[in-house]
Amino acid sequence: MLKEIYKKIKKYDTIVIARHIGVDPDALASQMALRESIRKTFPNKSVYAVGSGSTKFNYLPKLDKQDEYQDALLIIVDTPDKKRIDVNNFDSFSDYIKIDHHPFVENFGGIEYIDDTASSASEIIYRLIEETPLVLDYDIARIIFLGMVSDTNRFLFNSSSNTFEVVTKLLKKFDLNLPELYSNIFMRPLNEVRLQGYISQNMNVTEHGLGWIKITNDVISKFGVDVGSAGNLINNFNYIEEVIVWVFISEDVKNNLIKINIRSRGPVINHVAEKYNGGGHRLASGAKVSCMEEAEALIEELEDVCKDYLEKMGDSNED
Ligand code: AMP
Secondary structure (H helix, E strand, O other), rough: OHHHHHHHHHHOOOOEEOOOOOOOOHHHHHHHHHHHHHHHOOOOEEEEEEEOOHHHHOOOOOOOOOOOOOEEEEEEOOOOOOHHOOOOHHHHEEEEEEEEEEOOOOOOOOEEEEOOOOHHHHHHHHHHHHOOOOOOOOHHHHHHHHEEEEEEOOOOOOHHHHHHHHHHHHHHHHOOHHHHHHHHHOOOOOOHHHHHHHHHOOOOOOOOOOEEEEOOOHHHHHOOOHHHHHHHHHHHHOOOOOOOEEEEEEEEEEOOOOEEEEEEEOOOOOHHHHHHHOEOOEEEEEEEEEOOHHHHHHHHHHHHHHHHHHHHHHHHHHH
């Protein structure tokens, strides 16, 4: 199928690459690595990477402006569902390719390459480049590495032997400056670290190992962070002995909604997120609700999921 993707890329003179709303480093890195590689392989093609950016990720190449495109191919990376694709006029494209590492949600109407065992969308872009004549150079290798490190949280999650093989190849072939790359991704302001301390102090932990906290707009303002950065701190709460699933409920006053981030180190949680206008991976999901009552209903469902999980674990330990 990777060869078919390459053939389609070869066929179109105009190619637009999009990914999900609420940009994160892997979404952006997979998009940028693919754009740079297609541009370097086919200098006469017009290739654009579109969507809303964030100044937080200015260590990655810049996005292009959205335009009206004629007879263009749309490639969507790192996105399983149509409603979260960050692109205008989805239906105006001539053809579609999806490249994703989320569990399948829906078909976009073209080639679909999905591997939900891949660490990141960036890892799949590497595979595509490796198995086709697409160009790989130092800059592209650097972008792919950034996407992989970031989505795996420094290879803590979803890292298989394939992941480490890709990393080994990148490091062997290109002299990547790891300290520089890590400081790009992991440097953070003191305010965020202080908010992390607040969350540790105030997280509620239920009988069945559900950790949850409401991060109100007052708290977000007091610590001087934005709601997205507050939510991202969820990734720093793994490996707490008493907690198997943890949830942040953040008030997003600007968008008049409540953003939910959920992580798990056992129970599958994406089916619960899907019921609350959300989705994601089995152990890392997000959702959006409109009021605290809905958020509380979600907490209750997750508590049940934790309870079932612990009971099953108990049963299997007795066997
Ligand atoms: P987050 O907690 O925002 O980092 O998201 C974790 C995972 O859930 C990512 O794979 C997101 O793409 C996915 N996700 C987050 N929010 C939503 C949503 N509202 N709908 C569907 N998927 C989501």
